[in-house]
Amino acid sequence: MYDVIVVGGGPGGYVAAIKAAQLGMKVALVEKDEIGGVCLNWGCIPTKALLKNARVYQEILKGDFFGIEGIDKDSLKINWQQMGNRKDMVVKRLVNGVKGLLKKNGIDVFMGTGVFKDKQTIVVGDKTLKTKNLILATGSRPFIPTIEGLHAAMEKGIAITSKGALQLTDLPKTMVILGGGVISVEFATLFNALGTKVILLQRSGRILKGTEEELALALQKHLMDQGVQIVTNCQLKKVEGSKVICEVEGREISYMGEKILVSLGRQPNVEGMESLGITYDQKGIKVDAYLQTNVLDVYAIGDVNGKYQLAHLASAEGITAAENIAGKKNSINYKLVPSCIYSFPELAAIGLTEAEAKEEGYDVVVSKFPLSANGKALAEGESIGFVKIIAEKKYGEILGVHIMAVHATDMISEAVVSMEMEGTIYDVAKAIHPHPTLSEIVMEAAHGAIDKPIHY
Amino acid sequence: MIQEFKFPDIGEGIHEGKLLKWHMEVGDTIQAGDTIAEVETDKVNAELPSPYSGKVIALLAEEGGIIYVGQVLIKVDTGEVGKSQDQTVEPVAEENAGVVGALEASSEVIPASAEGRKQEAAIPPKRKVLATPVARKMAYDLGVDLRNVTGTGPGGRVMKADIAAAAEKTTAGDSEASKPEQKHETKLEAASKDRNQIERVPLSMIRKTIAKKMVQSKHTAPHATAMDEVDVTELVKFRETAKGHFDEDIHLTFMPFIMKAIVLALKKNPKINSSLDDETEEILLKKYYHLGIAVDTEEGLTVPVVRNVDQKSIVRLAKELNDLGQRARNRKLTIDELKESTFSITNYGAVGSIFGVPVINYPEVAIMGIGKISKKPVVIEDELVIRHMLPLSMSFDHRVVDGGDAGRFMNDVKKYLSDPYRLLLL
Numbered sequence: 118m119y120d121v122i123v124v125g126g127g128p129g130g131y132v133a134a135i136k137a138a139q140l141g142m143k144v145a146l147v148e149k150d151e152i153g154g155v156c157l158n159w160g161c162i163p164t165k166a167l168l169k170n171a172r173v174y175q176e177i178l179k180g181d182f183f184g185i186e187g188i189d190k191d192s193l194k195i196n197w198q199q200m201g202n203r204k205d206m207v208v209k210r211l212v213n214g215v216k217g218l219l220k221k222n223g224i225d226v227f228m229g230t231g232v233f234k235d236k237q238t239i240v241v242g243d244k245t246l247k248t249k250n251l252i253l254a255t256g257s258r259p260f261i262p263t264i265e266g267l268h269a270a271m272e273k274g275i276a277i278t279s280k281g282a283l284q285l286t287d288l289p290k291t292m293v294i295l296g297g298g299v300i301s302v303e304f305a306t307l308f309n310a311l312g313t314k315v316i317l318l319q320r321s322g323r324i325l326k327g328t329e330e331e332l333a334l335a336l337q338k339h340l341m342d343q344g345v346q347i348v349t350n351c352q353l354k355k356v357e358g359s360k361v362i363c364e365v366e367g368r369e370i371s372y373m374g375e376k377i378l379v380s381l382g383r384q385p386n387v388e389g390m391e392s393l394g395i396t397y398d399q400k401g402i403k404v405d406a407y408l409q410t411n412v413l414d415v416y417a418i419g420d421v422n423g424k425y426q427l428a429h430l431a432s433a434e435g436i437t438a439a440e441n442i443a444g445k446k447n448s449i450n451y452k453l454v455p456s457c458i459y460s461f462p463e464l465a466a467i468g469l470t471e472a473e474a475k476e477e478g479y480d481v482v483v484s485k486f487p488l489s490a491n492g493k494a495l496a497e498g499e500s501i502g503f504v505k506i507i508a509e510k511k512y513g514e515i516l517g518v519h520i521m522a523v524h525a526t527d528m529i530s531e532a533v534v535s536m537e538m539e540g541t542i543y544d545v546a547k548a549i550h551p552h553p554t555l556s557e558i559v560m561e562a563a564h565g566a567i568d569k570p571i572h573y
Numbered sequence: 574m575i576q577e578f579k580f581p582d583i584g585e586g587i588h589e590g591k592l593l594k595w596h597m598e599v600g601d602t603i604q605a606g607d608t609i610a611e612v613e614t615d616k617v618n619a620e621l622p623s624p625y626s627g628k629v630i631a632l633l634a635e636e637g638g639i640i641y642v643g644q645v646l647i648k649v650d651t652g653e654v655g656k657s658q659d660q661t662v663e664p665v666a667e668e669n670a671g672v673v674g675a676l677e678a679s680s681e682v683i684p685a686s687a688e689g690r691k692q693e694a695a696i697p698p699k700r701k702v703l704a705t706p707v708a709r710k711m712a713y714d715l716g717v718d719l720r721n722v723t724g725t726g727p728g729g730r731v732m733k734a735d736i737a738a739a740a741e742k743t744t745a746g747d748s749e750a751s752k753p754e755q756k757h758e759t760k761l762e763a764a765s766k767d768r769n770q771i772e773r774v775p776l777s778m779i780r781k782t783i784a785k786k787m788v789q790s791k792h793t794a795p796h797a798t799a800m801d802e803v804d805v806t807e808l809v810k811f812r813e814t815a816k817g818h819f820d821e822d823i824h825l826t827f828m829p830f831i832m833k834a835i836v837l838a839l840k841k842n843p844k845i846n847s848s849l850d851d852e853t854e855e856i857l858l859k860k861y862y863h864l865g866i867a868v869d870t871e872e873g874l875t876v877p878v879v880r881n882v883d884q885k886s887i888v889r890l891a892k893e894l895n896d897l898g899q900r901a902r903n904r905k906l907t908i909d910e911l912k913e914s915t916f917s918i919t920n921y922g923a924v925g926s927i928f929g930v931p932v933i934n935y936p937e938v939a940i941m942g943i944g945k946i947s948k949k950p951v952v953i954e955d956e957l958v959i960r961h962m963l964p965l966s967m968s969f970d971h972r973v974v975d976g977g978d979a980g981r982f983m984n985d986v987k988k989y990l991s992d993p994y995r996l997l998l999l
Contacts, residue, residue: 513706539705539733
């Protein structure tokens with residue numbers, strides 16, 4: 118009899134398992150595919166590895182700018198296989214690392230699909246496991262809408278999902294990306310930077326719904342400047358082989374792509390849980406503030422609970438669920454979940470957007486500071502972007518921070534910690550930021566929110 | 574056996590205090606007389622000594638929290654067996670035994686903390702409360718004492734939601750007791766102003782006490798005020814001469830002389846040295862002369878008492894005044910030194926004022942306000958001369974003292990102050 122069985126070995130599940138083990142519980146982890154889940158194997162990590170390759174390529178192309186001569190740009194070639202190998206090495210190393218951690222923490226790992234008999238009984242292959250508590254961390258998979266010809270294109274290997282895009286044997290010359298969300302934007306960035314002609318089809322008026330409008334529009338413009346064709350207000354009609362037919366402003370237009378990347382959202386993996394009696398809808402399994410489902414001692418974390426699709430949140434939920442099983446009453450503040458987009462430059466954000474803050478009735482003060490006024494950014498030749506701080510006027514409490522910068526994803530944590538501690542613009546402005554760093558822009562924006570920035 | 578130590582009644586109508594610091598931990602072995610904790614009351618800071626020896630098994634209050642007289646503070650395992658509760662009652666408890674504990678003789682006071690002095694901070698940082706920046710600012714605005722708030726954040730960090738909850742609780746509690754109209758107006762005013770224009774400063778303990786006592790005095794005693802000027806030219810000369818007659822370095826002000834003059838006048842006018850017992854409808858004439866001297870401190874007004882002024886020499890009074898004043902400013906006064914004054918003096922002349930209308934230090938029936946001595950043109954025997962004039966204003970409780978009584982008393986005071994020889998030789 119286990120204290121906890123975690124079903125799903127992604128960043129939610131394996132973290133929950135480790136935490137539960139650290140809290141002294143007897144833990145088993147069931148994974149049907151690869152330890153590390155989508156994040157480590159087909160998501161966060163491999164895409165970041167490939168993005169680095171793309172970045173290096175772009176840097177080399179900019180050799181002249183940095184005063185490096187002798188590069189014959191015409192003879193530069195992308196070795197896609199080698200890029201894939203490097204990516205696979207990174208993934209393998211991380212997955213082995215996680216396996217090592219599971220072992221170190223005494224967690225029994227069962228590879229195979231878990232079949233739920235009841236909330237205390239799971240069958241994996243020929244083994245029947247018993248548990249007191251269950252953590253469901255089964256994740257999500259790409260959502261494939263019913264569009265005429267799409268399934269046929271997928272069967273032919275023309276239309277692919279993000280997982281397929283990472284396993285391409287050759288770099289496509291052209292690619293049509295369906296959808297303008299985070300995954301679409303990252304793959305658009307990646308393939309565009311590697312020389313693929315990318316067409317991104319977006320249903321609404323702009324890419325990155327949910328991202329602060331100003332940043333989304335700035336990135337949209339930048340991507341277009343870099344050669345990505347972004348078609349907004351585009352209704353998908355049908356797919357004919359490698360041709361995507363859609364309606365744009367009343368007219369039917371078709372786009373050709375050697376590959377069609379289907380990136381129209383993800384859906385929770387809730388199948389096969391009927392015997393548990395848990396409540397779920399198309400977004401995911403319903404949980405309470407303590408991440409428990411409607412069934413006692415059954416918890417759901419990560420993508421499958423339908424709150425957000427973010428690895429770091431899944432991990433945080435995993436820890437929280439494990440602690441709650443251990444008797445705590447912890448919950449997650451979903452207002453303070455950072456999000457990152459690994460485009461060139463990156464976007465990172467936490468908290469409310471300006472529009473959301475106003476909608477919630479805050480008397481807001483908004484302050485922006487551009488990278489072009491930052492010494493480190495200029496020195497690095499990476500001066501595209503800005504930071505935007507939204508604070509409420511009364512106490513100066515920071516409500517949201519949105520960063521567009523080359524390393525925005527590494528910079529947002531300052532805002533996360535500040536906001537976790539209910540920090541104010543006064544605290545951030547007062548905190549001495551090291552020079553020269555990009556992080557100075559956050560301090561400058563805080564100064565700007567109080568009065569005026571120093572360097573602008 | 575287990576003994577409980579209750580927050581004792583330390584007199585002077587003190588019902589509550591703030592527990593500043595424990596001097597022991599659970600598990601410590603203590604001796605009777607060891608200090609248990611430091612407590613801040615509205616009057617003084619005091620150390621509470623333990624009446625028991627033994628092992629501390631429980632601390633039942635939190636640092637920074639408010640404790641009430643009679644509340645059990647610690648439990649001590651004395652290790653003794655078989656003794657009944659009655660036998661272990663400390664003899665000192667006799668006097669005010671009852672529901673509350675008694676404080677074994679201790680007028681010891683703790684050194685005043687420099688930290689507590691800056692009252693513009695919302696939190697006297699005796700103990701750094703873990704709180705978020707927003708929570709701090711909110712607490713400051715809403716007058717919530719952070720130390721009384723239980724934090725729900727990580728590690729007990731006080732979050733803004735905790736402050737909001739605490740403020741709501743306070744407001745709910747207040748609304749019944751206070752005058753709604755007045756409160757409403759203040760609130761309206763505050764609401765209409767920008768937050769930068771109004772700063773909310775929570776009342777300190779001492780401020781609360783002053784406010785309470787002033788309202789009590791003004792509500793109870795119908796005040797009337799008599800004013801006069803005294804020619805103290807001779808006294809000024811006398812003081813100058815006298816200064817050279819001491820070996821010790823004595824800070825000789827006019828106050829000891831004024832005190833002497835007042836006490837002599839009080840003896841001739843006993844009604845002024847009295848108080849009114851409302852219930853029995855009697856005037857209590859006091860045969861002792863303890864003068865309360867208003868001292869302006871950073872935290873606010875305190876009135877230490879110089880006892881038996883009639884039995885003390887000018888020099889002794891000068892020394893005592895100096896000592897009391899200093900200790901008042903350092904918050905080192907003991908409770909006893911704030912008790913039982915029969916008449917009070919407030920010297921607003923020290924800050925340059927000429928006249929004032931002092932508020933009686935209730936339940937006394939009169940208070941003398943001393944203005945600044947200054948040179949003025951005066952007509953003496955049809956000649957215009959320059960004299961040192963001392964302005965006096967005496968507020969009195971018109972229930973007990975009439976204008977005639979006040980005038981006669983003032984005349985006596987004047988007589989003594991204008992003629993130092995009469996003052997000192999009598």
